[in-house]
Amino acid sequence: MNEINKGKNIVNRKAAYKWKARIWLEGEEGTFLGYGRVVLLERINEFGSISKAARSMEMSYKHAWDLVDSMNRQAPEPLIKTAAGGKGGGGTKLTVAGKQAIKHFRTVMDRLYEFLAKETGLSQDGLAKKT
Amino acid sequence: MNEINKGKNIVNRKAAYKWKARIWLEGEEGTFLGYGRVVLLERINEFGSISKAARSMEMSYKHAWDLVDSMNRQAPEPLIKTAAGGKGGGGTKLTVAGKQAIKHFRTVMDRLYEFLAKETGLSQDGLAKKT
DNA sequence: ATTCGTTATATACATAAGAATATAACGCAA
DNA sequence: TTGCGTTATATTCTTATGTATATAACGAAT
Numbered sequence: 001m002n003e004i005n006k007g008k009n010i011v012n013r014k015a016a017y018k019w020k021a022r023i024w025l026e027g028e029e030g031t032f033l034g035y036g037r038v039v040l041l042e043r044i045n046e047f048g049s050i051s052k053a054a055r056s057m058e059m060s061y062k063h064a065w066d067l068v069d070s071m072n073r074q075a076p077e078p079l080i081k082t083a084a085g086g087k088g089g090g091g092t093k094l095t096v097a098g099k100q101a102i103k104h105f106r107t108v109m110d111r112l113y114e115f116l117a118k119e120t121g122l123s124q125d126g127l128a129k130k131t
Numbered sequence: 132m133n134e135i136n137k138g139k140n141i142v143n144r145k146a147a148y149k150w151k152a153r154i155w156l157e158g159e160e161g162t163f164l165g166y167g168r169v170v171l172l173e174r175i176n177e178f179g180s181i182s183k184a185a186r187s188m189e190m191s192y193k194h195a196w197d198l199v200d201s202m203n204r205q206a207p208e209p210l211i212k213t214a215a216g217g218k219g220g221g222g223t224k225l226t227v228a229g230k231q232a233i234k235h236f237r238t239v240m241d242r243l244y245e246f247l248a249k250e251t252g253l254s255q256d257g258l259a260k261k262t
Numbered sequence: 263a264t265t266c267g268t269t270a271t272a273t274a275c276a277t278a279a280g281a282a283t284a285t286a287a288c289g290c291a292a
Numbered sequence: 293t294t295g296c297g298t299t300a301t302a303t304t305c306t307t308a309t310g311t312a313t314a315t316a317a318c319g320a321a322t
Binding site for chain 4: 049050051052061062065069082083084085086088089090091092
Binding site: 180181182183192193196200213214215216217218219220221222223 | 266267268269270271272
């Protein structure tokens, strides 16, 4: 038990409350990268298609496409490369920059989690998973 | 420049993006305490009234009242003590538990800020201020 | 009793975010 | 040139969140 959790303290009664946290990167038009977008990128990388990635996350295709578009518009170089038509109807792949973005975001996120776990006794599921 | 910000890296081009972060405490019916709720508590403590606090934040009275109600319902002991009617029409004060909650939340928040500043070069205004 | 400004409560309205749906464009393969 | 499944785009429908508005209850002071 560290300094924060010491003593009688409403905020830190672990049984009743859970600390949650979220980080994201903001660009000129709002969110650029957040946890949800990173998961979407990971699924695109896995399935090779925006529509399949969206289905796997129970997200509408339109929403997924909007997110992809938002990321590509804000990034100095595209994170995602799409192809409409062609073999199999087309598909979508991550660029090198896209794969790097995933990796770096997860690195910072993991460090945040470690920090919070130490500071507040946060359990694994305490990390917010949306957006 | 630390390990995270080292090298060529889309995620960490400080000129273009800002890291943002948010923490909150979750109880059985959703958010229990977040930055916005803490500010509301601070304003109530300052003005002695939910309605004045709400006006000072350009928040509707109903919304402020709902938040106060949500906090009191979820806390094991009330954070806020209201009085309808009486001298000056009534008013609202924080309990000792309420004042403690503010202090503890801000402590964790400040530590999170320090951590992120070190990890990502986050500037003061990078901390998300809403909810 | 009346007055006062507050808390307490309900209802209707506005706005935004995402879901659902539909359709066109695409380009390779058969 | 037809078929295929994808990307691309527009439109409509829900749903959630907060705003706006109105009204009643409250209780001490006058």
